[in-house]
Amino acid sequence: MSHDQSLNPDIMPNEPEKATLEGKNKFLGFWFFLGGETVLFASLFGTFIALRHSTADGPTGNEIFGLELVFIMTMLLLTSSLTSVYAVYHMRNNDFNKMQLWFGITALLGIGFLGSEIYEFTHYITEYGFTFRSSAFGSAFYALVGFHGGHVTFGLAWLIGLMVRNAKRRLNLYNAPKYYTFSLYWHFIDVIWVFIFTVVYLMGKVG
């Protein structure tokens, strides 16, 4: 019966994430979800661009942004996207342990990113008094970057949950789509960060 096939397949197919109808549905549905998320972030970007000079005599982006830290954060997140590609590569080779290892590295890099972001926000608040409420620019900045940070946090919780839950059993056709949709999500928040890096930080420095 297909029931047992999905948990203990005789042969692991090349793309285990799309081998079952449930997997295919998840794959497709998740792409659509990311389409909606694109509009979500587009709305935040639009709001940010409209308000980025509305500093109300408070600190401007040019005064407070430190590109060194942001560059390190960018590298952490981009690398974590790469390591999740390795993890999916091992998933397709049905090498569970290596997949878990690379996803573990992904999670560590993500935690590094998140830690840096928390440090960054704390720095702005304590050093410059630049908060969610201090100006329209502050509201727009924390909304956009914070929404992204929230996505990273949720993604980390999701990934760690998946890894712990499946640690004692092998890869199968039921959990492969779950890992795969996570990797799609992770790439998506990576892409969003590239835009944040450009629009918020680089344009904030030169604009």
Next chain:
Amino acid sequence: MSMAASQKRSFGAFLWDYLTTVDHKKIAHLYLFGGGFFFLLGGLEAMIIRIQLIKPENDLVSAGFYNELFTMHGTTMIFLAAMPLLLGLMNAVVPLQIGARDVAFPFLNSLGFWLFLFGGIMLNMSWLFGGAPDAGWTSYVPISTTSPGHGVDFYVMGLQIAGAGTLIGGINFLATIINMRAPGMTFMRMPLFSWTTFITSVLILFAFPALTIGLFLLMFDRMFGTAFFDVSLGGNAIIWQHLFWIFGHPEVYILILPVFGIFSDVFSTFSKKRLFGYTAMVFATILIAFLGFMVWAHHMFTVGLGPVANSLFAIATMAIAVPTGIKIFNWLATMWGGSISINSTMLWALGFIPTFTIGGMTGVMVASVVADYQYHDTYFVVAHFHYVIVGGTVFGIMAGLHHWWPKMFGRILNEAMGKLTFWTFFIGFHLTFFIQHFLGLMGMPRRYWVFLENQGLDLGNQISTVGAFFMAFGVIVFLINIVHTAVKGEKAEADPWDGRSLEWTIASPPPHYNFKQTPLVRGLDPLWIEKTEGKGKMTPAEPLGDIHMPNSSFLPFMISLGLFIAGFGFIYQVDHNWAYSLLFGGMAITLVCMMIRSLKDDHGHHIPKEDLEGEAK
């Protein structure tokens, strides 16, 4: 209603079944009764509005209460009545039309419904907790940011929760229609209702996130002291209008496109003809959806975006009349030379064409920028959008309900009462709203709780109110019809209307697995092809085998309940610290339930082949 089956079990079991169901047909019932309840509530609000305006300087309600009434009337009708009723019909019909046993994400389907219901209850809780939102359904800032009390907070939280449910529903239908079609059911063989559901889901997917962000910004400004719309800190009030209408304009196509599909199926069934210009209909739908995203600023002509922006948006808006016109002519051509039978379903469809065309014509009028400075915020606009939303969406929902009621509940709605409902509602509708065009042209503004005597507005408003009572009468007859049909309505056979598409090939109501064997589709109108060129029934595409079905779950209810509780926490943390316990408690319920869903395996179950053989054919 499948009362015969349910009465054997206790009421508790019946309730538990509906609380945990992931079956798209039962979720359709839930949407129908949930949406129907809010429709009555919104209708009640409309009646009070009309009674207040029956004579000059009436003092039935205060100005403040009037603001709450029209805000809640608009918000309820659009988010909690029209959309859920449409989602109910989609759930009931689309999986059957494409030959699927269920939707792609049954669990999410159920979650979508419960989020909508709890969001709707949240919004209406405002009546009990110190006053409803009063900033209009558009909730423009700074009216909404400065509105005292918690009314607008309930608007924000209620719509946020309900909107998440709608988004989930949209994604579900997209994946279902792409992945779950029966063998041979190519895209260009899908019935028009399935097509418009598909395109509507695309609109939902790309429009709702803009509202989500708009609501978040409003929430942050109202509850957490941010400055998005606070001009003194550099904020900008126009951002709300843009975000709201980037969502809001596609929203009106979300309301109208599904009923275009319903009418297409109805016209072709009751004219006994293939839909005229099927391909043109599909592409007109896609074109309307595409253009629907590019016209949002026509709601903002008087804001001062400048002549270039206004002209571009005006031209794009007028362009939508072209694909819509294609549709109107195709419906007429479908009936041309057909063998037409006129029953209550068809009456709604026939009433729709002139009504909606008037709404479309006034639409082109308000799209013209210069003239719009005159129409803006008058009863002319009120008349226009009621002609398209009531004359389009409500007529379409009524046509769809009469058409598919036998498939949903196994009984045929009473024909005499159906006709009475149509004629009173139709006449009442035109009495109420036609005169409002002229009231608007004479300068009567929207959203005012009184008007002065002897301004030429007295008689018009009186007529309008009388019309509203006709509509209310029609709705009451329809309610009686529902009860009458449930108790002693005529039992429906599988194919009561001599139908053309797959939903009419299976029993009314269908078994919970829909198709014992997936049908093989040989063309557009598959059942009609088999009737005219085949054996009169579908050829199965697979041998009889075990059927895999999803398991019921109580988690969607709990996830939505958690957000509902957290919503109160968000609203009241502004002035009470105890509200944080609601906030964190509610979020904890939601997140824990999501985690259970994610980590606990749920493989569904199989209906063995032997059981299927045992059941009646």
